[in-house]
Amino acid sequence: MSDLTLVWLRRDLRLADNPALAEAAARGPVLPVYIHAPDEEAPWAPRGAQRVWLDESLRVLQASLAEFGMPLVIRQGPSLEALQTLIGETGASAVTWNRLYEPAVIERDRQIKQALRDDRLVVSSHNAALLAEPWEVATKAGDPYRVYTPFWRALSAQRMHLPVAVPDKLVGPTEAPDSLAIEQLGLRPTIGWDAGIRAAWTPGEAGAQIALQDFLDRCVDSYKQDRDWPARPGTSRLSPHLHFGEIGPRQVWQGVHEWLDGSARVGAETFLSEIGWREFAHHLLFHFPDTPSKPLDRRFEAFPWADDDQALKAWQQGQTGIPMVDAGMRELWETGWMHNRVRMVVASFLTKNLRQPWQAGAEWFWDTLVDADLASNTLGWQWTAGCGADAAPFFRIFNPSRQGERFDPEGDYVRQWVPELARLPAKHIHAPWAAPAAVCRDAGVTLGTDYPAPLVDLKESRREALAAFDAIKAQR
Ligand SMILES: Cc1cc2nc3c(=O)[nH]c(=O)nc-3n(C[C@H](O)[C@H](O)[C@H](O)COP(=O)(O)OP(=O)(O)OC[C@H]3O[C@@H](n4cnc5c(N)ncnc54)[C@H](O)[C@@H]3O)c2cc1C
Numbered sequence: 001m002s003d004l005t006l007v008w009l010r011r012d013l014r015l016a017d018n019p020a021l022a023e024a025a026a027r028g029p030v031l032p033v034y035i036h037a038p039d040e041e042a043p044w045a046p047r048g049a050q051r052v053w054l055d056e057s058l059r060v061l062q063a064s065l066a067e068f069g070m071p072l073v074i075r076q077g078p079s080l081e082a083l084q085t086l087i088g089e090t091g092a093s094a095v096t097w098n099r100l101y102e103p104a105v106i107e108r109d110r111q112i113k114q115a116l117r118d119d120r121l122v123v124s125s126h127n128a129a130l131l132a133e134p135w136e137v138a139t140k141a142g143d144p145y146r147v148y149t150p151f152w153r154a155l156s157a158q159r160m161h162l163p164v165a166v167p168d169k170l171v172g173p174t175e176a177p178d179s180l181a182i183e184q185l186g187l188r189p190t191i192g193w194d195a196g197i198r199a200a201w202t203p204g205e206a207g208a209q210i211a212l213q214d215f216l217d218r219c220v221d222s223y224k225q226d227r228d229w230p231a232r233p234g235t236s237r238l239s240p241h242l243h244f245g246e247i248g249p250r251q252v253w254q255g256v257h258e259w260l261d262g263s264a265r266v267g268a269e270t271f272l273s274e275i276g277w278r279e280f281a282h283h284l285l286f287h288f289p290d291t292p293s294k295p296l297d298r299r300f301e302a303f304p305w306a307d308d309d310q311a312l313k314a315w316q317q318g319q320t321g322i323p324m325v326d327a328g329m330r331e332l333w334e335t336g337w338m339h340n341r342v343r344m345v346v347a348s349f350l351t352k353n354l355r356q357p358w359q360a361g362a363e364w365f366w367d368t369l370v371d372a373d374l375a376s377n378t379l380g381w382q383w384t385a386g387c388g389a390d391a392a393p394f395f396r397i398f399n400p401s402r403q404g405e406r407f408d409p410e411g412d413y414v415r416q417w418v419p420e421l422a423r424l425p426a427k428h429i430h431a432p433w434a435a436p437a438a439v440c441r442d443a444g445v446t447l448g449t450d451y452p453a454p455l456v457d458l459k460e461s462r463r464e465a466l467a468a469f470d471a472i473k474a475q476r
Pocket of ligand 1: 227235236237238239240242243271274275276277278279281338339340341343344347365369371372373374376377378379380381384
């Protein structure tokens, strides 16, 4: 055996603040390895947009490692077999990685750790993805939190770990083992639907650092006001970078505090509390691992969802006839991302006005979001549907027209994503069905021809949703 350590990279695609890499480099020579094994994450293997991101992020990582004269060895799964083969080829005596928190991955990693230890390897795992481990935050009674505010209060009162630096020196193996080429993983789609995603983003560690710096320089001070306005560049757009571990939350925490330099600023506090929601999402997923498919509030297992594939399809395609909803769904399809306020609006519309199961919405987001993340997606959908931890009360049904009038008063967001409505005056753009016929004519809009008539009446469907909730409300 040699003193080589395999660093098994997964969703920690960065060199800075990478505790597994830092530990391995302190031990001796290292070999960074990426193993493509989507089946092991089933049923939540990366799909569509995430695969496009991953393809690019791996290329960037490979190039960064090459600057240190280091290879990134790429292999196909099963992961245990691939690791054992590499250990046989290189004589490595240790394997290290950073932890992930999806139930299927936790179980796989547990088995791999045991098998490698049985093979007499030195094995370690680290936290690179969260400010605190899900088991490090508990109520006084020792239970997991189900309410965000006390969770965040408890977590942010803990001593924060500082990010670890990029190792000063990285030494590779004397001879690099064979590697697949990234193209061989087949992550890029064969039909080019991904041009919009590629144009909108810069995957990779450097892109993540630029996004953070840009946000701190330009947006953080006004974050509290601007974060709800989808046409403003008011949020960080760090979510896919955080999901793929191109930047870690500890780096974000430190970046914000360095920027604050001892001052207290409400925008920065609000922003960090959103990072707190990401932590809360992981806490919930860890402690309630069946929530990606099952409602935390079990009453919702009996909710009378409507069986209507056509409605689901219209929502997916951004053809519901409700401008804010359609704008969001088209932004999602084009760029792989949707603004948080609009995510809540489209999710409320799907689950309440269309009464489609939240799981169907979560699946579509899983296919189309570049930041699709099992913890945050599950929390977002269950929260909006009213069945999750600290969820919005069911009767809080967003009115998408009023949301548009409030957070997109000039209609800029709708104009960008629903160009067929671009000539409607702001006053009518969020409810074209209520606009006088002459206004629609002047704007070149004939409902049902140029743009769909609304799929449902917002008031009527709201009433029906509340009646459906009444049917399960009393259960315990
Ligand atoms: C129905 C629904 C589904 C969602 N699915 C996902 C998902 O799959 N992946 C995902 O990362 N986020 C998801 N979110 C949360 C949120 O919409 C995104 O994190 C946010 O829009 C990302 O944009 P940003 O990076 O500019 O956020 P910022 O406002 O700049 O926030 C900074 C970071 O905080 C975290 N964050 C912010 N809001 C939330 C939140 N509500 N829950 C958890 N983390 C949050 C994200 O990591 C984000 O990058 C979902 C929300 C809803 C309502």
